[in-house]
Amino acid sequence: MLYDLHEIQRAILGPFSAFTETGSQLFSNPYSPLAYTPLSRQLAAAYELAHRVGKEYEKPAWGLDTTRINGREVAVTEEITIDRPFCRLVHFHRDIRRKDPRVLLVAPLSGHHATLLRDTARSLIQNHEIYVTDWVDARMVPIGAGTFGLDDYVRYMQAFLRHLGPDTHVISVCQPTVPVMAALSLMAAENDPNQPRSMVMMGGPIDTRKSPTQVNRLATTKPYDWFEDNLIHRVPPRYPGAGRKVYPGFLQHAGFVAMNPDRHVKSHYDYYLHLLRGDDSDVEAHRRFYDEYNAVLDMPAEFYLDTIRTVFQEFRLPRGTWVIDGQTVDPGAIRKTALMTVEGALDDISGLGQTHAAHTLCANLSPSMREVLTAAHCGHYGIFSGRRWREQIYPRISSFIRAHA
Missing domain, CATH: 1.20.5 (Single alpha-helices involved in coiled-coils or other helix-helix interfaces)
Structure with a gap:
């Protein structure tokens, strides 16, 4: 209703x-x-x-038609490498012969479209061969395509990594740090030859028991049944996914806004003043941000509820109680994939220590295969977008990838 x-x-x-x-x-x-x-x-x-x-607001275009490599303008073509019901693996093919590290950039399935990582991809594409997970709005997936839960997410990650091969580096931003860690743990336990060279975990809820945020507290103060009864709805008839149970994007967007309502009111008032003064650059910056921020997608109900239970209520990854297809997820099995974690000192979504906890779980990695970065004066979005991302964080990540290529 x-x-x-x-x-x-x-x-x-x-x-x-x-x-x-x-x-x-x-x-x-x-x-x-x-x-x-x-x-x-x-x-x-x-x-x-x-x-x-x-x-x-509709899903924005990636807009990555060109990039600059060694001072030269290079054309970029967006190609769909793998097309699955709930996700497309997109390759940004550069029109240049150059052997750069291959990177799988895993975008979050958390309400916004993958284009939220446009700034991340724009930086990486200059010196890396980039593939991105482009999640499909669940209301556009016919109900006949079946369900999609958190374990299915893990299987998607394994399939993408096996397709790309062993010389791949994976970067996961926010929500996917957990399923990516699970995918790599299972691949390591099987001694899969396609284990990536390195993994970069950015602002993710690896262990939400550390420095709980408002997001974490909501998940732990409400019972599982509350989320199922109040936040799950069926897609209306006019969409291809009619009848599918989803966590609607408009509810997630309302939650985003409710976290900082004063900031959004001020932003819109400032936008009005910029229009009056004719401050075109500020006006365009506001439009670009809110064109992305207000464009949301529906998440499959199974995935959303699995995430609430597995990640935020039962802490199955850090506790070692997560079992997928009969196999326990054990990050201690990871020995061949180098690990870098990135946190923002002012992150109000994934609190301090939640992502760095991955180093404790990956107990069998040598010190030479680890790197920790806490970005000062940086919030959640600042670790993958904006000036601090471009000037401080991206150079460190790029150097880490090349060191383990």
Whole structure:
């Protein structure tokens, strides 16, 4: 019922959004006589703000058509290497003959599209051969494709790594640190020849018992049944995945906003002021951020509920109680894959120590195969996007990968 009410709301806001977009153009377009009337700038800004608050946000494009390598502009082609019902493995093929380390960048399945890692991929693509997990919105997956749980996520990671081969390096950002660790542990236990050279874990919930955040506390203060009864809904009829049980993206987005409501209100007010002053660079920066931030996808119900139970309530990975296909997940089996962990000192989603806990679990790695980085003055998004990512974190990761290539 909640999903249906959301669709009704979208249907109502659609015409309103179109009207306010037209109003903004009428009072700002230089070819419109209304743009030269008193208060036209204020009216255009108000219409523009109303339009962006009410519009529906689609999945943004990657926009990685070119990159610069040794001062030369190089074309980049987006290719789908593996196409599975819930995820596509995308390869950003560079039009240049160059033997760079091959990297699997594992994007989080946590409400936003994989394009949230655009800045991460843009940096990596200059000196690495990049493959990215591009998760499919669950409401677009027909119910006949079956279910998708956390263990299925682990199997997807194993399949992708086996396809890419042994000279691969894997970077996981936030949520996928747990299933990636599980996949590598199982591969190591089997002495799989396709174990990657290195793994970089960034801002992930490896052990959520350490420095619990607001996200962690919500998962532990509510019983499992509460999440199943209140947050799981069926996809409405107008989508290909009609009838599938999902954790809707709009609920996840509401949770994101609720964590820092004052910050978002201030951001939108500043956006209005930038429109009034004609600060085009600040206006575009706001649009780029919220075009990404407001574009959300539905997660399969099985995956979401498995994550709540396995990662946040029962801590199965750090406790050594996670069993997949009859085999216990033991990170101590990892001996051939170097480990680097990255945390943000101001991360309010994955608290301090949660990601670095991977070093304790991977007890049999030698000191020469380990690296720890805690980025000062850096929040959750700052460890994979923005100036600190580009200037401080990315160079360290790139050096770590090449040291173990």
